[in-house]
Amino acid sequence: MKKSILAITVLGVLVIPTLLQAQVMGNVIYNESNLYRMQRSAASATATIRSNTEMEFSVKSLMNVKAESYLAILGMRQHGESAAAADSLMNARYSKFREAAIAMGIPPEDIYLDMISLVPLFDMEVEKKLFSKTYNEVPAGFELQKNIHIGYKDAEILDKLLSAAAAQEIYDLVKVEYFAGNPQENMVAIRKLAIDYLLKKFADFKRLGVDLDTVYRVIAENSAVTYPLDRYLSYQAHSSGHDAYLKVEDGVKLMKRPVTRYYNKLDYQDFDIIINPEFVEPGLQYSYEIKIKFMLRPPEIHQPKPEQRILLITPDGDFRPLP
Secondary structure, X not given: OOOEEEEEEOOOOEEEEEEOOOXXXXXHHHOHHHXXXXXOOOOOOXXXXXXOOEEEEEEEEEEEEOOOEEEEEEEEEEEEOOHHHHHHHHHHHHHHHHHHXXXXXXXXXXXXXXXXXXXXXXXXXXXXXXXXXXXXXXXXXXXXXXXXXXXEOOOOXXXXXXXXXXXXXXXXXXXXXXXXXXXXXXXXXXHHHHXXXXXXXXXXXXXXXXXXXXXXXXXXXXXXXXXXXXXXXXXXXXXXXXXXXXXXXXXXXXXXXXXXXXXXXXXXXXXXXXXXXXXXXXXXXXXXXXXXXXXXXXXXXXXXXXXXXXXXXXXXXXXXXXX
């Protein structure tokens, strides 16, 4: 069963009721760990009757937000015969990269060099004797590690930064952080939409004759922000044709399978309200859920009252109704 959702585009006053339909199947199907997404039911209950006296409602909303600024972290390593030599070699590489980044328009205050570690290195020295060898561990230099933090606003400049880093033998892109302008405003917006949607749902159920005007209610809410770093998955897409006719003892040499990584947004089928459903660049996903449970009044049963009569006992022991 497909679930109807409410898709809202913030760029205009556009409200589109739509149905989620899969039309194209990609290579991600080759990853068995992702099959659960396709086997999962597409509908989730938003109004549940727990018992004859309890009824629970829930609304989940989602907002896709484009990042307004980014932070890239690049890792640098340098070996040297001494700590001073390692530091001098690394500073030379870092200075050239920093000059290239500033030439691209990155402000100097948005570039920061973070000291990580300085550790000694050891090697094995063989001491030969007449009938044996002894291996001794001796100092072999130092390894210095620092990270470069670079803040930027244009997502396309990252490719140029990586090219400048590679020119200085800096190849380790540790991660990229995403930042939104005002997270509080985004969360307030989706919370208001969820509550309005919930109140409308109450009104619809009252039209069906469900009395929700009770004193005892339990309300719970939950909110979260999902970053692109948390939504990247991987798979290996390949099909081998030798399995049917080759045996292990035949000496089969298998090729290395490439690993594909891709961005996988939160599933829309889990939400009732979606703001900015269409986007190209991965961004931040704000989610909010509200639940409310009503203790319903038991139906009133009207029973007829027993008829009251007053009887008079006569001296002879007879019962006569008193007028």
